[in-house]
Amino acid sequence: SLYHDLKEFIKTNLGFGEFIFRDVKGNELARARTLYHLEKTLEKIPEESILYHVEKNQFSSWLMAHSEPRIAKRIKNILAEEYGSTEEIRQYLLTTIRDVSQQQNRGKVIKFTPTIFTEEDKIIQLADGSMGGKGRGLAFLNTLLFTMDFGKEFDNVNVKLPKTAIIGTNEFDSFIETNKVISSKFIKNSDKEINKFFLNGKLTKNLIAKLKTLIQNVKVPLAIRSSGLLEDSQSQPFAGIYKTFMLPNNDPDDGIRLKQLCDAVKMVLASPFLESARKYIESINYKIEEEKMAVIIQEIVGSKDAENLFYPHFAGAAQSYNFYPPKDMSHEDGIVALAAGLGKAVVDGERAFRYCPKYPRVNLLEPVGIVENNQRDFYAVDLSLDEEQGVNNEDKFLTKRRIRTSHKEGVFKEITSVWDYERFQFLDGNFVRGPRMLTYRNIIYYNKFPLSDILLRILEIGEIASGVPVEIEFAINLDGDQTSNLPTFYLLQIRPLSVNKENINIKLDKIKREEMLLSTTRAMGNGEIKSIKDIVFIDPEKFDNTQTLEIMNEIEKINNYLEANDREYVLLGPGRWGTSDRFLGVPVRWAQINKAKIIVEASQENFTVEASQGSHFFHNLVAMNVGYFTVSHLLDSDFIDWEWLKSLPAKYSGKYAVHVELEKPIHIQIDGKKGIAVISKATK
Template sequence: MNEESLSQLYLKDTAFQALMQRRIFNVLLVASPYDAFMMEEDGRVEEQLYFEYVALNLSSPPRVTRVSRPAEALVLLADKRFDLIIMMPGIDISETFTGAKDIKSLYHDTPIVVLTPFSKEVSRRLAKEDFTAVDYVFSWLGNVDLLLAIIKLLEDKMNADNDINEVGVQMILLVEDSVRFYSSVLPILYKFLLKQSLIFSTEALNEHEQMLRMRGRPKVMLARDYEEAVALYEKYGKNMLGVVSDVSFKRDGCKDPEAGLRLAAYLREKDPYLPVILESSEIDNACKVEELGSIFIDKNSKKFPVDLGNAIMKDFGFGDFVILDPETGEELFRIHDLKDLQRHIFDIPAKSLLYHASYNDISRWLYSRALFPIAEVVKQHRFTKIEEAPAVRQLFFDLIVKYRKMKNRGVVAVFRKDRFDHYSNFARIGQGSLGGKGRGLAFIDSIIKKNPVCDNFDGVTVTIPRTVVICTDIFDEFMETNNLYPVALSDQSDDTILKYFLQARLPERLIEDFFALFDVVDKPLAIRSSSLLEDSHYQPFAGIYSTYMISHVDDRYEMLAMLSDAIKSVYASVFYADSKAYMTATSNVIDQEKMAVIIQEVVGRQTGDYYFPSFSGVGRSLNYYPINDEVPEDGVAEIAIGLGKYIVDGGLSLRFSPRHADKVLQTSTLDLALRDTQTRFYAIDMKRGVDDGFKVDDSFNISKLRIQDIASTGALRYMVSTYDFRDQVIRDCDEGEGRRVVTFANVLQHGVFPLAPITDFMLTKGQEEMGRPVEIEFAGVLTPENKTKGTLYWLQIRPIVERKDIVDESVLALSDDKMLLRSNTALGHGNIDNVDTVVYVRPENFSSSNNSLIAREIEKINRNFTERNEGYVLIGPGRWGSSDTALGIPVKWPHISSARLIVESSLGNYRIEPSQGTHFFQNLTSFGVGYFTIDPSSNDGIYDVEYLNRRPAIYESDFIRIVKFDSPLVIGINGRKGEGVVVKPE
């Protein structure tokens, strides 16, 4: 029962936006000027209705148009559509009813309500009229609440079939034939329901959700005789919250003084636990009502509205859920809301739980709060023996947990310190923008919510880490109150800018919010940038700003100091020299950049003094490095043990295509596996605090560890294999003597963790939902010792902007002697125009020991190109952008931001595997920059360096030459085929 109930729950979330689709927006009031004025007191009915709607947090108050006579109404109806017509009879009552017939014959779907003053004389004259064209008659008692009740009653009727029968919204049935009485009861009933739903809607996670939750309030249906009441029960009875009925009304066309008692008996036969409230002006009926087990209310009582409200509150599941001792009737304690029920479900005595479950009290209480999915499962569960109590408690607890997780998913909640808990997924502090990464995370969360498979993907949960976003308006407030713009926009050094930012103060109201966050998240925190421009569709600012990670400590004030400084340090990174250079390169204005900050639990587990995820990865839905049977549309992923910074920095990660995970190039031979796999990884050093303050370098507390050292602890099980040097083989386990090799063989080939299918799912769904090729980031934790295989955290999604230019095939087909460069593994797509300069690292003088010096020289050269707004071709050995100088030249994106084509060329004695997945690849694709990989010594491509050496240089140093041609170079890339060329000028 548990598993079945739980699995169904995800599929039944309530679409509140689909409720109340039919609304009354335009009301036509047909009344003489005198009647209209008397009704409005001073002619402000529309204004009064508006204030009534606003007070109850209702949207779309109707507009009221007035005409004097039915004939004028017909003229107006010919030009304009009205959703409701209210008619007030004048001196000639017959004119009103004749006019109603004329209108109904032409506009039969438009409801017509007659609103009449109450008097015996009016009642006597009304008795002679034909009511067939009129939907309802109401008695005007001078209360504007009646207009609200009429509109809501008709809206409920219009939406009943969908909202009650399809969605499960509950219904309250009012059975009353006295026009005067239901005209006074309905406003009381609606006012009560709307106020209750306003209270319950505050459980929603943001203002939008709150407005939508209001639509889930119980509906009211009015029956005026026995047959109409039975027909409404038969149509909507399975979702009935309760009944309020008179005792005396018509049955079989005649007045029956006990019709209400008969109706109550009929309903109790169908549903023994349905609450029925019976009201009567004859006090003698009280005993008969009590015999039926119903509540009696005296219609003549001066406190009738209070009595009715109390009875509904007690019997229909509103207000607190009062836990009773069934033997004594004594109140044991109260449950205020769903979170409270979750907290106290195991405190409810077994006999009390059985008693309340037997009478459907629990499901009714949930239904009244519009918690339909969970209420439905609770109602369907038949709990009959007290021995089942422990299992029932666990079921209800699991249901609440799953429901709250589901409701948190896909919603950016407003952060409230009293509501943020272990089931909160995504919340925001402030009213501004979430920034690029924040929007991406919210988008990911919505994709996960739409796909229930993420809850159990072959034993793995796919989710996002718990996240709180500090919105951009907090950044604005911080900058202005601390007067930071003068220093931020100056040419001061990065260290000076950071010093000023760290001395500034964040808004004090954040302190309590941060304390609430620390109470829930007991893991290290990542403080990441999420700027307005970052990860936007056409100018992603990936990897430009800082990300700090802070350890978790028990001292809340120490945590507060670290978190505050980390946020201020991320703010400061907007104004560092690299960021300013990047802004110039992308034609953006630095003072228009706004920064949101993401505070996120760091994915991982602790091993000794270090904290890290089992693996981190990036994926792209278009693979411009396909091998063997792969095609570009299969996508590609790169994974590495530890923090994702290792991949970002260009470290040796494991590349695989999710649809061909059994064929991994790097582990296809023994030599490749030993040479081209990860030997080190990044982890947070939990011992290294921030005693000496935050630095411009955001990795000051990140340690680079040896795979071999940590593998011996067992923390890398299933991700590493063991090299057996005696037999010269790699065994897919982490036991025995020998070097540990990062192969992920048990994950990719043996299915210990379904990483490949999940990655394929994320790339396919991400591309489908975004409508364009995407790049993603993810991290995972393997938990082989638990029942589940682990958790995969989807960290980021951003678009790859694909150039659609068609490359002239005749250019690609030119003979080799006409080529300056030809690559068979080219990244990018289309033609690159207006480039006439080549900057290249001189192969004859190259030594990897000089790579840091070369990086600084290229930074200066790039700055000159940026100032002149010119592009160039950049050629060099090894991996561009690697932080490991042994693997390549350690440039950052701003240092090469004006390059239009970047080329990695292997030298005979310096051959590094081609790179992919480093952070600035997102920028390459966004700006249409090409990336060639060439290995001339293996006949893989062409690089005619001799041709360049023969040309005169406009700049020459020990390491670099710059050659400028008289006309632009012809540069073309076919990204789908992975072919790219640069043609020598004629």
């Protein structure tokens, strides 16, 4: 019929439909449906077929009809006589397709194709659906790096994302439906039972096939991260609530590595249903049924050392807003926390080096303080562990190692200085001898790597684009990567910071000292609270930083009682709350103190610890508008009336922790702009 003939003419002569490879006699040899299939077929099709289609200009016509005009224009009107052989024409066609495709895909989130894992500057989507909060942040960063062309802005430095793939939330929906997960019934199980159920569940065959291709192409350690819909949102940003798994990905058996990867993906999908995550979601007035999980698969930044450990030279977190600026700096000057090795030391609130990116030559601590607070341990992926044992917890393949002199003289030498203990000063230079400390002076003082400039630029653009202050996580490889020998700055993620700027004016001169329970000039949060009657504190005279696990258990017991009665409280104690280093403070998780509305860290004469900006625990306090105070015994303006607290009748008294219940509520005032807070003993 005329209709059929017209349809065939359009498909055959105008390039619509499949590309049909033919020999000189017109016999069909192969078909290609997509650009990827065209490329793969070109690699192996006989030379006579290539010559046949080039002479008829059919490659260009087909590509133009399939929305590939840039490639089509470059290969249009190829003259065979200008090439030495048909094989040269084949290579020109393949090179053109690959070069233009890579250029067009830079800075984008693109659909999976089997060859895509060899390409840079793009995010690969392995399953449809939302990318989640963290995924959206990565997509923004990827576009930012491409459009701003950071390579031209910073000489002799690479600025990039690690190779990244995202599993959209449709896979989560499929998993929940296929494996019959009913939230209301399911969450009654223990965490162990939930994890076991998810590990026994089935991912879609389509995703498994893509993960198999990923494993075959990627041979470096991998981070499997959560990216929930609620995670890193502007209205209620939070971090560290869900699971992240680090995999060595170095077993010679692809099957073992694939199983490890699938298990880690399942464990991340399970993480919203675990008790600590559920409690957090409920505390921000959401239901577990509203959360969906995307999964991010990201190459871990770093290199292998002589002990078969994998880690970057250093990593960190930077915030465009400093909640505790020194007196000569402003909130908007920002703050950076750095740690040698993987960034877990920073986000878990352990020892880290802090400085202001706007004033990198200004030390936030005296030299002696830098020595006393110097990082002692670093985190790495242990490549020597047996991968066949399975993924049973997120720290399975992580190891924490002491930073030895050999590290400071070797892999970390560029970020150290020699401590002159006679003159109480730091000395720099490769040939200076003496004990070394992590100071990052080569980086931030002498600008051998433009870290501060890069951070300020990204934080500035991120804050403008988000409309709120932001935090980024990053890692640095000073030796470069597989593609170049240039030192490389890797962006790992970006999230909004919740900053409440409501105007609260505290008139300290109108409040008598004897009326105050507490006063501090280092307060985070904002607002006024007149409803709290419960105070939980650790007696500073009984505090022992070697017994913080026992203290944690006592605090959890009190919190459970107050949670059952739906009562918020003020939590006070020496050292740092929420750190994973139990010698710096009490290593509580959020679920163990989720009814605390005010958290106070008090320093003592023999126990002084920096505030934990940059940690996930700290970030979540900010997001939930929990008051977070640091009270220094060194400042006349700061104090806690411990004697008054200890004189009150105890509702509960443990070996270390005490719970008191007041007849009248205390009066809490927080001025977030000035960083001042006062807790008065009774509401007026």
